[in-house]
Amino acid sequence: MSLRSAHLAVTVALSLAAPARAEWVASWTAAPHPPLGTQGPFAAAAYDNVTLSQVIRVSEGGTRIRVRFSNRFGPAPLTIGAARVVRIDDSGKEIAGTSRDLHFGGEASAVIPRGAPFVSDSVDLAVPSLSRLRIEFYLPKPTGPCTCHLTGQDELAVSPPGNFVGKPFTPVSKAIFRAFLSGVDVDSPKAAGTIVAFGDSITDGVGATSGANRRWPDILANRLQAAGLHYAVANQAISGNRVLSPGMGEAALARFDEDVLSLPNVQYMIVFEGVNDIGNRFGPPRNGNGPQLPAMDQPEITVEEMIAGYKQLIARAHERGIKVIGSPIGPYKGAAYWTEAGEAARQKINDWILHGGAFDAITRLDIAFADPADPRQMRDGYHMGDHLHGSDAGLKAVGESIDLKLFEAGKRSIRKAQ
Secondary structure, three states: OOHHHHHHHHHHHHHHHOOOOOOEEEEEEOOOEOOOOOOOOOOOOOOOOEEEEEEEEOOOOEEEEEEEEEOOOOOOOEEEOEEEEEEEOOOOOEOOOOOEEOOEOOEOOEEEOOOOEEEOOOEEEEEOOOOEEEEEEEEOOOOOOOOEEOOOOOOEEEOOOOOOOOOOOOOOEEEOOEEOEEEEEEEOOOOOEEEEEEEOHHHHOOOOOOOOOOOHHHHHHHHHHHOOOOEEEEEOOOOOOOOOOOEOEOOHHHHHHHHHHOOOOEEEEEEEOOHHHHHHHHOOOOOOOOOOOOOOOOOOOOHHHHHHHHHHHHHHHHHOOOEEEEOOOOOOOOOOOOOHHHHHHHHHHHHHHHHOOOOOEEOOHHHHHEEOOEEEEEOOOOEOOOOOOEOHHHHHHHHHHOOHHHHHHHHHHHHHHO
16 A cells, blocks of 8 residues: 555544534533622532532533533632532433533543633533533532522532532532532534523523523523524523623623633623613612622713623624624613612613614513513513512513524524534
8 A cells, every 4th residue: 555545544534533523502501700708698608528419401402511610719729529410300300321420631530720610521411402400519628718600590409528429418508509610511413503691680580480490591592492493592691790890790891701702602692781780870879789788889880881881792792703682771660779860871871772783683671571651660570579680470571572583594504404
């Protein structure tokens, strides 16, 4: 055999052996934020020699998964002693044959540097769309205040001391936040891409029934799958978040690269954020963002500065080819920080969102929440009692209000590929 023939044979063999190109999408996410202090009901959790078990629901299914961890705000390196993922049914029972140990660069354990994300190796696991997973990991050393996501809206269980990965245990405590867990990517042969929901507590699901997947991005994910539109929906909202200022989570402008641009195959971003900026800026003076939440600094922002912030998000998304869908800021008359001055600012900002031409498309999440008799406030039954956060019914109406034609290009591309 000639040298050229031998080279060709090796090339062909390698090509045949190479795996198909992965089509990763961010099928579930929870944006991490800094600890909210060391005392009170929202004090940052810390762990030592325990196993954490967390339940999540993916949006788009696929054939392989990888799990994203985060030590973004950790005070020291974070050690994971062991980890696994398993599919569970609607009753929470494990589905036989679906348990997979997680590895990191081939190793069963990992040390995540302070300030860093860390992604597991991918594992072969057939995961149906809208199915549930349980992710367990052992923390053998003190973690310090955790890199958490406060509004997890599903179960986190803490074991007695020891490594209980793959073993049943009776929890010593439970919570609904996310600890050190920031995402699950799925390799989907049908994937059209990732849609990021970028916002605050209204998108994060405050007011929704815990464990029932009733946030408006969950409703959108349900509708997309039912319509044959194979998009993953990544909920990257943080309760209390603001466009321009930090507080409960870094400002939207500050966290955008990590929480949006770092995700795989993002095609669209829905922006529904700003009520906390204007509510805190124009609302009555308070010691905190409610009776139990920490006080937040409040710069003297203007409507023009808010508009400039949105323009920055749009421009940075467009650089990556991401289409940005904007919604006017929702109604909040009756909320603790509503004032006529804040309402006037909302109207000016919303007029720009609707008519400024900067967004690629507009969706009217504000109207879905609004009381027809007074569009400045939320409809009765559509909020949790505080005139700000959606109830299950309100969040369902918002999720159902989004026109799926905005995303039908993905359906056409899938059909063409098939």
